[in-house]
Amino acid sequence: MIVAIDGPAGSGKSTVARALAAREGFVYLDTGAMYRAVTLKVLKAQVPVTETARVAKLAQEAVIEFVPGAPGEAPQVMLDGKDVTAAIRTAQIDQNVSAVASVPAVRQAMVAQQRAIAKNIDIVAEGRDMGTVVFPDAQVKVFLSADAAARAWRRTIEREGGNAAQPGAQVKDQALYESVLEDIQSRDAQDEANAASPLHPAADATLLDSTRMAPQQVVDAIANLVALAQARQAAIASDNAAASQPSAAEKDAPSQPASTQAAPGASGSDATKAKDAGATGAKAPKTKSGQAPMRPFHNTFDDYYDHGMREFPLPARCVFNVAAGLIYGFSRLYWPWDYEGGQQLIDELKERELGTVMVMNHVSMVEPVITVVMFWRQGLRIRPVFKQEFNKNDLMRWVFSRVGGIPVDRGTADLKAVRRCQRALKRGESILIYPEGTRIRDDDGKAPIHGGFALIAQMAKTDVTPSAVIGVRDVTPEGAHIPRPHRVHFKVGAPLKFGALGVKGRKAQLEAMEAKAMDKVFELRAQLRRDYPGEW
Numbered sequence: 001m002i003v004a005i006d007g008p009a010g011s012g013k014s015t016v017a018r019a020l021a022a023r024e025g026f027v028y029l030d031t032g033a034m035y036r037a038v039t040l041k042v043l044k045a046q047v048p049v050t051e052t053a054r055v056a057k058l059a060q061e062a063v064i065e066f067v068p069g070a071p072g073e074a075p076q077v078m079l080d081g082k083d084v085t086a087a088i089r090t091a092q093i094d095q096n097v098s099a100v101a102s103v104p105a106v107r108q109a110m111v112a113q114q115r116a117i118a119k120n121i122d123i124v125a126e127g128r129d130m131g132t133v134v135f136p137d138a139q140v141k142v143f144l145s146a147d148a149a150a151r152a153w154r155r156t157i158e159r160e161g162g163n164a165a166q167p168g169a170q171v172k173d174q175a176l177y178e179s180v181l182e183d184i185q186s187r188d189a190q191d192e193a194n195a196a197s198p199l200h201p202a203a204d205a206t207l208l209d210s211t212r213m214a215p216q217q218v219v220d221a222i223a224n225l226v227a228l229a230q231a232r233q234a235a236i237a238s239d240n241a242a243a244s245q246p247s248a249a250e251k252d253a254p255s256q257p258a259s260t261q262a263a264p265g266a267s268g269s270d271a272t273k274a275k276d277a278g279a280t281g282a283k284a285p286k287t288k289s290g291q292a293p294m295r296p297f298h299n300t301f302d303d304y305y306d307h308g309m310r311e312f313p314l315p316a317r318c319v320f321n322v323a324a325g326l327i328y329g330f331s332r333l334y335w336p337w338d339y340e341g342g343q344q345l346i347d348e349l350k351e352r353e354l355g356t357v358m359v360m361n362h363v364s365m366v367e368p369v370i371t372v373v374m375f376w377r378q379g380l381r382i383r384p385v386f387k388q389e390f391n392k393n394d395l396m397r398w399v400f401s402r403v404g405g406i407p408v409d410r411g412t413a414d415l416k417a418v419r420r421c422q423r424a425l426k427r428g429e430s431i432l433i434y435p436e437g438t439r440i441r442d443d444d445g446k447a448p449i450h451g452g453f454a455l456i457a458q459m460a461k462t463d464v465t466p467s468a469v470i471g472v473r474d475v476t477p478e479g480a481h482i483p484r485p486h487r488v489h490f491k492v493g494a495p496l497k498f499g500a501l502g503v504k505g506r507k508a509q510l511e512a513m514e515a516k517a518m519d520k521v522f523e524l525r526a527q528l529r530r531d532y533p534g535e536w
């Protein structure tokens, strides 16, 4: 996999790319360092940049190597066998590198080396033209920007020996800041005007502005994109395998519930190995989920995630029904809610086999509760996807598993969660996802969208239903721990079908669905706000 990160000087590319590469176990490639090394060679040879043929020759002859440091640390840069790590970071190199990098033959030589380095490995490559020129087919493309003032501020603190990412970091020398800002602005101008590879985002790049983001937030956002790309790749690979070898579908069957597969004391991996080797013993009767039936008690959490909700054991179904009935009655009185378009959706779902992936804006924990009981009241099941972190609390874990929740590890390509959702949809259960990932209480509090919902729908060959909620912010205002009574309004849009998006190709359809569904969510929210002025 190739992760291409481009952006102007000081936007945080190296910091973020190094951390991401360490986290994912990918190789880190700093292409700016390569242009800097060539610049050093040109300056040492005292060749004027205007003599492009001589400059090009030096670039072609330059042997540039990276000696990896500890994970997350900058690698050592070697030029013609000598360590030039520090020598390429001087102000003199800063002032000359863009001119050297704009010589087309220099770029040709560097691009060839960069492609050779990236061959057949997982890599995070950062520079100015990674997504546009060097790796146009990169699976993840990010254009990282930040205000010029913020970038100069960061670079100045770095030069003064500090760390701009630390809270309270301050610039000490204002004159140095001014000169760094001037240098950054002039480098931006030269990089943008570079005729061979102008600095601009690739058409399919995700734009991230790091001005007000901590490096870790940027890394998390890109890691989400990586996870999504990995899930896409795996889905395509599994589809291809299924198409070429029909029996592969059998191998893809959900993991057996621990209650029926592992000998007492066997570790999870032992149990899996035994199953893979066909050593599972007598065949247990299978439920509709393709699983052995659950027992009345002592099921594992995985049993709850992997089985259809109608297959939950009787005690669990009784508890769910009693709780759902009580919550339904309570919610109607305490948060008198209306669900515009909900009945139409329910009627449609009752007529078809596949569930839908419902996406919604997220303001409080009240909206999944109401949505689950609204579906329950109509005899249908909707399973909320929740972040794995909630499972740290034993009570929450127990409750979430019994109401059909499916945990997702948001920092990774959680294929297990994707497949659980896919299978639930095929059983006719719907899935409820909050793509903002976290509760957002105002329009400015935008969060990166987790696009996995479109992949889940695509894999299950179903649709995505956009929906919105308002009124919930006043149910749990900032700082309140006990929900307050307040009217809540939901609005459901028409299900969006992949075939009607007007684009071809799996990847393009996924991206179009992610964008369209979220646009629709925010449009529905805006309509609700117009219908109920003053409500949030």
Ligand SMILES: Nc1ncnc2c1ncn2[C@@H]1O[C@H](COP(=O)(O)OP(=O)(O)OP(=O)(O)O)[C@@H](O)[C@H]1O
Pocket: 007, 008, 009, 010, 011, 012, 013, 014, 015, 016, 032, 154, 155, 158, 163, 164, 165, 210, 213, 214, 215, 218
């Ligand atoms: N999000 C951030 N918030 C605050 N400081 C940051 C952030 N990201 C990076 N920094 C700091 O800004 C400085 C510049 O970051 P970095 O070297 O990663 O930028 P870059 O885009 O790779 O720049 P260049 O293209 O010039 O190599 C470093 O000191 C780094 O610690």
Ligand SMILES: Nc1ccn([C@@H]2O[C@H](COP(=O)(O)O)[C@@H](O)[C@H]2O)c(=O)n1
Pocket: 009, 010, 031, 032, 033, 035, 036, 097, 098, 099, 101, 102, 126, 127, 128, 129, 130, 187, 191
């Ligand atoms: N892919 C790239 C990377 C860098 N450059 C040029 O090198 C300069 C130094 O890069 P840093 O990332 O180390 O700051 C940069 O200003 C560009 O002129 C490039 O052209 N293409």
